[in-house]
Amino acid sequence: MNVLIVHAHPEPQSFCSAMVSRMRDRFESQGHSVTVSDLYAKQFNPVASAADFQDRNNPDYLVYALEQRHAQKNNTLPADIAEELALLNQCDLLILNFPLYWFSLPAILKGWIDRVFLSGVVYGGRNFYDRGLMKGKRAWLTFTLGGREHMFGDDAIHGDLDTMLRPVLRGSLGYAGFDVLKPFAAYHVPYISQEARVEMMEQLDAAVDGLAERELLPYPSLDNFDPQMNPLK
Amino acid sequence: MNVLIVHAHPEPQSFCSAMVSRMRDRFESQGHSVTVSDLYAKQFNPVASAADFQDRNNPDYLVYALEQRHAQKNNTLPADIAEELALLNQCDLLILNFPLYWFSLPAILKGWIDRVFLSGVVYGGRNFYDRGLMKGKRAWLTFTLGGREHMFGDDAIHGDLDTMLRPVLRGSLGYAGFDVLKPFAAYHVPYISQEARVEMMEQLDAAVDGLAERELLPYPSLDNFDPQMNPLK
Numbered sequence: 001m002n003v004l005i006v007h008a009h010p011e012p013q014s015f016c017s018a019m020v021s022r023m024r025d026r027f028e029s030q031g032h033s034v035t036v037s038d039l040y041a042k043q044f045n046p047v048a049s050a051a052d053f054q055d056r057n058n059p060d061y062l063v064y065a066l067e068q069r070h071a072q073k074n075n076t077l078p079a080d081i082a083e084e085l086a087l088l089n090q091c092d093l094l095i096l097n098f099p100l101y102w103f104s105l106p107a108i109l110k111g112w113i114d115r116v117f118l119s120g121v122v123y124g125g126r127n128f129y130d131r132g133l134m135k136g137k138r139a140w141l142t143f144t145l146g147g148r149e150h151m152f153g154d155d156a157i158h159g160d161l162d163t164m165l166r167p168v169l170r171g172s173l174g175y176a177g178f179d180v181l182k183p184f185a186a187y188h189v190p191y192i193s194q195e196a197r198v199e200m201m202e203q204l205d206a207a208v209d210g211l212a213e214r215e216l217l218p219y220p221s222l223d224n225f226d227p228q229m230n231p232l233k
Numbered sequence: 234m235n236v237l238i239v240h241a242h243p244e245p246q247s248f249c250s251a252m253v254s255r256m257r258d259r260f261e262s263q264g265h266s267v268t269v270s271d272l273y274a275k276q277f278n279p280v281a282s283a284a285d286f287q288d289r290n291n292p293d294y295l296v297y298a299l300e301q302r303h304a305q306k307n308n309t310l311p312a313d314i315a316e317e318l319a320l321l322n323q324c325d326l327l328i329l330n331f332p333l334y335w336f337s338l339p340a341i342l343k344g345w346i347d348r349v350f351l352s353g354v355v356y357g358g359r360n361f362y363d364r365g366l367m368k369g370k371r372a373w374l375t376f377t378l379g380g381r382e383h384m385f386g387d388d389a390i391h392g393d394l395d396t397m398l399r400p401v402l403r404g405s406l407g408y409a410g411f412d413v414l415k416p417f418a419a420y421h422v423p424y425i426s427q428e429a430r431v432e433m434m435e436q437l438d439a440a441v442d443g444l445a446e447r448e449l450l451p452y453p454s455l456d457n458f459d460p461q462m463n464p465l466k
Contacts, residue, residue, distance in 0.1 A: 010281060010282045010283055010295055010297065011283075011294060011295040011296075013294055040280075040282065046279060046280065046340035046341075046344070047273075047279065047339075047340060047341050048243060048334070048339065048340070049243045049273065050243055050244075061244060061246055062243055062244040063244075063423065064243065101281070101343075101347050102343075102346050102347065102350070102400065102401075102404055102405045102408075103399075103400040103403075103404030103405070103408075104337065104343065104400040104401075104404065104405075105343070106280075106281065106343075106344075106347060107279035107280060107281070107340045107341070107343040107344030107347050108279070108280050108340070108344075110335075110337065110338070110339075110340040110343045110344075111279070111339075111340030111341075111343075111344075113335050114334050114335065114339060114340050117335065129390075148461075148462070150461075150462070150463060151462050155464050156462075156464065157362075157453055157455075157458050157462045157464075158403075158404070158453075159399075159403070163396060163399060164399055164400055164403075164404055165400070166336075166392075166396060166397055166399060166400075167335065167336040167337040167397055167398070167399075167400060168335075168337075170336075170392070170397075171335055171336030171337065171391070171397055172335045172336070172337075175335075175336075190296065220390055220391075222390075225390050228381075228383075229381070229383070229384050229389075229390045230383060231388050231389065231390075
């Protein structure tokens with residue numbers, strides 16, 4: 001199995017960064033191949049803009065998705081997008097590893113999706129959810145956050161965590177066709193003891209070991225909708 | 234009333250960009266003052282990183298929120314963050330105007346939140362939700378998307394739109410203490426007729442005119458939770 005870990009933490013000594021090494025070791029010890037894309041180390045540009053396209057299909061009016069398709073067809077994607085897209089295409093399991101910023105992805109990682117999840121390659125037309133072009137691959141969020149576990153849940157202060165993460169879990173990864181695994185959330189990391197951190201890393205090992213049996217999040221099937229995306233009775 | 238419109242579309246001729254002019258005119262005709270922060274025009278840097286802090290509290294280990302507090306106290310915030318923060322502090326109504334990318338904010342706008350929503354100024358400690366430091370201000374999303382209105386809703390293909398937008402509506406704006414207005418969604422914009430666009434702009438005018446009566450989204454009150462954020466009975 002090819003594992004791609006896309007990592008986005010600004011502090012290389014962080015617990016979040018240590019999770020990457022830990023997962024890499026664990027996957028490699030099982031015979032898997034692991035590639036890490038460290039977005040901060042690469043100084044990855046997260047801004048989808050006209051600057052991404054030197055040879056425009058329509059130089060007068062930018063429609064980002066259409067220019068993505070044009071650039072892909074003509075082999076004129078910028079080198080950084082082409083590189084990440086090749087990694088994405090090669091992987092069987094995509095792991096996004098990050099600190100939760102405002103209950104969502106840090107901008108550098110959001111922009112990785114904005115620029116690399118290419119129209120016509122990752123999704124397009126009616127190719128989304130269970131017909132998304134990433135079908136057959138799995139995706140997994142592993143992240144750190146300041147909040148505690150009891151702050152999430154139906155009656156908890158922040159509500160259900162997976163619901164808070166919906167735009168990435170369902171709206172991005174599920175939409176693109178990935179089988180989306182239940183996230184691994186490392187709660188309260190800035191405040192916990194060394195012992196608790198050791199224990200959390202052991203839980204991460206166990207999660208890696210149990211990935212084949214890990215819960216998948218349910219998403220819509222286009223089989224249940226007509227071509228205009230109205231629900232079928 | 235001071236209105237701050239933070240705008241993030243890469244195409245200045247877009248419908249989304251035209252919404253900014255339209256809202257500006259409408260607010261100004263009512264005697265309000267409008268400032269537009271055009272993130273693409275400014276080439277705003279969305280990446281929260283060590284580069285934001287020249288004078289570090291802890292040069293050996295970056296905790297972004299703690300360095301934000303340190304820089305704010307010592308008046309060493311980078312000029313771009315200080316400028317946006319001043320605009321934020323001065324506004325009574327914050328409008329985020331953008332094309333929906335992957336059911337969420339374009340990275341350049343997500344990074345505006347990551348970098349400008351400063352710990353200790355916008356939120357901090359137990360100052361969040363109805364005790365967030367932006368209390369007394371209102372916030373409003375106005376955005377364009379490719380999807381059609383019938384694709385959102387409890388039984389629809391993408392589920393409820395406000396739920397999909399939860400990390401920004403509740404997790405960012407609500408968390409910071411804003412009164413969060415029901416969003417204005419301009420559906421299916423890339424595909425609609427000129428007549429439909431004209432009509433949509435009229436609906437935007439009407440929404441601006443009706444802002445005082447516009448629905449507010451409900452968020453938790455810290456009054457209902459103990460200091461550890463367990464729900465009170």
